[in-house]
Amino acid sequence: MRTRRKFITLLGGAAAAWPVVARAQQGEIARRIGIILPAASDNAEFQTRLAAFHQALEQLGWIIGRNVQIDTRWATANAADIRRHVAELVALTPDVILAHASTTVGPLLQATRTVPIVFPVAADPVAAGFVDSLARPGGNATGFMDFEYGMAAKWLELLKQIAPNATRVAVLRDPGIPTGPAQFGVIQAMAPSLRVEAIAVNVRDAPEIERDVATFARSSNGGLLVTSSSLSRLHRDLIVTLAARHKLPAVYWDRFFVAAGGLISYGSDTIDMYRRAAGYVGRILKGEKPADLPVQAPTKYELVINLKTAKALGLTVPPSVLARADEVIE
Numbered sequence: 001m002r003t004r005r006k007f008i009t010l011l012g013g014a015a016a017a018w019p020v021v022a023r024a025q026q027g028e029i030a031r032r033i034g035i036i037l038p039a040a041s042d043n044a045e046f047q048t049r050l051a052a053f054h055q056a057l058e059q060l061g062w063i064i065g066r067n068v069q070i071d072t073r074w075a076t077a078n079a080a081d082i083r084r085h086v087a088e089l090v091a092l093t094p095d096v097i098l099a100h101a102s103t104t105v106g107p108l109l110q111a112t113r114t115v116p117i118v119f120p121v122a123a124d125p126v127a128a129g130f131v132d133s134l135a136r137p138g139g140n141a142t143g144f145m146d147f148e149y150g151m152a153a154k155w156l157e158l159l160k161q162i163a164p165n166a167t168r169v170a171v172l173r174d175p176g177i178p179t180g181p182a183q184f185g186v187i188q189a190m191a192p193s194l195r196v197e198a199i200a201v202n203v204r205d206a207p208e209i210e211r212d213v214a215t216f217a218r219s220s221n222g223g224l225l226v227t228s229s230s231l232s233r234l235h236r237d238l239i240v241t242l243a244a245r246h247k248l249p250a251v252y253w254d255r256f257f258v259a260a261g262g263l264i265s266y267g268s269d270t271i272d273m274y275r276r277a278a279g280y281v282g283r284i285l286k287g288e289k290p291a292d293l294p295v296q297a298p299t300k301y302e303l304v305i306n307l308k309t310a311k312a313l314g315l316t317v318p319p320s321v322l323a324r325a326d327e328v329i330e
Contacts, residue, residue, distance in 0.1 A: 033281060039075075039100075098119075099118070120143060121270060137292075153190040170223070258304045307329065
């Protein structure tokens with residue numbers, strides 16, 4: 001595997017070394033940061049992101065055990081577990097909480113409108129009701145968007161570059177969140193110019209996904225686009241398995257899928273977003289308000305390709321696409 005960033009390996013190893021909760025040294029008052037993540041504690045992707053956050057905090061002068069302590073909750077993707085961990089964190093009255101995406105930010109905002117919240121990743125915080133506007137969030141939450149809607153068109157362009165014979169595309173989306181129909185709308189608008197028919201497939205539960213993808217795959221020249229949602233993340237292994245079973249080239253929104261055997265992903269660099277989120281946490285600890293810190297868009301994106309999967313599908317990745325890749329899994 002050719003890694004996208006040399007420091008990721010170092011960060012991943014460092015994650016286990018940093019204590020989650022530490023006591024301030026005598027004579028100093030430690031500020032308290034809460035962290036809630038919708039993953040298990042052995043999740044490698046989130047361990048690496050968390051390590052990047054810790055490193056960035058330390059570079060800003062926030063040293064665990066000296067002037068800051070951190071309470072981390074690995075809440076998994078279960079809604080009941082998330083609500084329980086949210087209640088525990090809020091009861092600790094931290095100075096700020098770092099929360100990943102809508103699955104944790106939503107329950108947090110139901111539990112507190114006073115504790116500052118920073119999200120390193122959120123799809124559309126305005127549509128979700130997390131903030132009043134991107135420029136002036138207005139409440140107790142702010143952070144970073146993980147994509148702009150125009151990215152959905154790039155997914156379709158990538159699919160056509162890597163599978164030029166594709167004339168039909170199943171767009172896996174969550175119809176229950178604002179970003180699901182919105183991302184599909186962008187793809188649908190782009191599809192005629194690329195001579196592709198876009199077909200919506202919902203990801204509400206595993207049987208529906210398996211049934212609808214199997215039905216779609218009965219016709220030839222098909223491909224998959226997997227749009228951003230917590231449900232698509234939850235059903236990652238099933239979706240990747242179905243793409244392989246039905247020989248469907250697929251483009252995903254996060255490298256999380258490609259690491260599990262998916263073909264190709266294009267999305268924001270979440271490591272960079274966690275580092276930037278540390279900056280917002282530091283500013284809040286120094287007295288700034290989330291209401292006054294604008295929600296920011298991604299500044300770095302990453303293209304990840306799994307050549308082993310491409311070979312299994314009988315696809316040759318164009319040199320122009322391969323040259324742009326930040327990471328290649330061989």
